[in-house]
Amino acid sequence: MTTTTEAPATEANESSDHAHEHPSDLLYVKVALFLAVLTALEVSTYFLNDASTTVLVLILFPMMIIKFVTVIMYFMHLKYDNPLFKRVFIFGLGLATVVFLITLTAFDFWSSEYLRFLR
Amino acid sequence: MTDAAVHVPVVADHGHATSTGISNAKLAMWVYLGSDCLLFGSLISTYLLLRHRGVQGPTPTEVFDIPFTSVSSFVLLMSSLTMALAVASIVRGDVHRNRIWLGTTAMLGAVFIGGQVYEFTTFYREGLGYTTSIFGSAFYTLTGFHGIHVSIGIVMLMSLLVMSLRGNLGPERAETVEIIGLYWHFVDIVWIVIFTIVYLIP
Numbered sequence: 001m002t003t004t005t006e007a008p009a010t011e012a013n014e015s016s017d018h019a020h021e022h023p024s025d026l027l028y029v030k031v032a033l034f035l036a037v038l039t040a041l042e043v044s045t046y047f048l049n050d051a052s053t054t055v056l057v058l059i060l061f062p063m064m065i066i067k068f069v070t071v072i073m074y075f076m077h078l079k080y081d082n083p084l085f086k087r088v089f090i091f092g093l094g095l096a097t098v099v100f101l102i103t104l105t106a107f108d109f110w111s112s113e114y115l116r117f118l119r
Numbered sequence: 120m121t122d123a124a125v126h127v128p129v130v131a132d133h134g135h136a137t138s139t140g141i142s143n144a145k146l147a148m149w150v151y152l153g154s155d156c157l158l159f160g161s162l163i164s165t166y167l168l169l170r171h172r173g174v175q176g177p178t179p180t181e182v183f184d185i186p187f188t189s190v191s192s193f194v195l196l197m198s199s200l201t202m203a204l205a206v207a208s209i210v211r212g213d214v215h216r217n218r219i220w221l222g223t224t225a226m227l228g229a230v231f232i233g234g235q236v237y238e239f240t241t242f243y244r245e246g247l248g249y250t251t252s253i254f255g256s257a258f259y260t261l262t263g264f265h266g267i268h269v270s271i272g273i274v275m276l277m278s279l280l281v282m283s284l285r286g287n288l289g290p291e292r293a294e295t296v297e298i299i300g301l302y303w304h305f306v307d308i309v310w311i312v313i314f315t316i317v318y319l320i321p
Binding site for chain 2: 022023024025028029031032035036039042043045046053056057060061063064067068071072074075076077082084085088089090091092093095096097099100103104107109
């Protein structure tokens, strides 16, 4: 493992204090409770028998994204850590999202398969 | 929530400088996690494209047991909390609590994998084999790959626990625990996406 001892005064080094900051245990518990409540809300949509796929997507996707970002920011320390880690991960995540949205479009997902089930 | 953060000095493992001023090992893990997004992105896209194609075998709504999978999801989510507490405890130098949280995380991961094995067995008995339908192939491939990731995570957590019991995992190796923690949280966020897209949206 390599960590900083004599790094040059770069942007990364200036923010090295962030890399050494860790949330308190109490904050971790609060974050976990928040995630548990969101999960319970997600699961409750299972009992909405009459809800269309469109409604479920509109309800569930924002909750999924909030949970995803919360885990990354707090449990994975991206909120406190060096910005370079955030950029590296967002690049991979963004690339995957763009590539596979294009793939789904190329395979006519939105116009036939998906929209058929929205109706 | 920022005011709840505490400033904890990080102890270098080997203490040599890097050109970026940050840990190479940690950066490598983030690069790996970024690339793993592409793997799971491809598997999720494939599942979305194929799940309603083909007419043979049970359909997703016929086989999925949402209450059961919800409990499994909750268990994996809570394992992220115990992993975060494991990292926090080793950074503070609390080796005893670190062992407890590492063991708890591995146990919760094992419960999740046990649930997945039970789920796969049930689906198979209900007529959904790997080659029964294109939905079955896409579903087992996606969730199976995730299960393999969780299993590798459990092995790494158990290795850390053994290192700790042998006295080789003190505060000076906090970064090792943090890097394995990053991997563990990643399998959790992947499941957050799979649970919503595969199970909750019919």
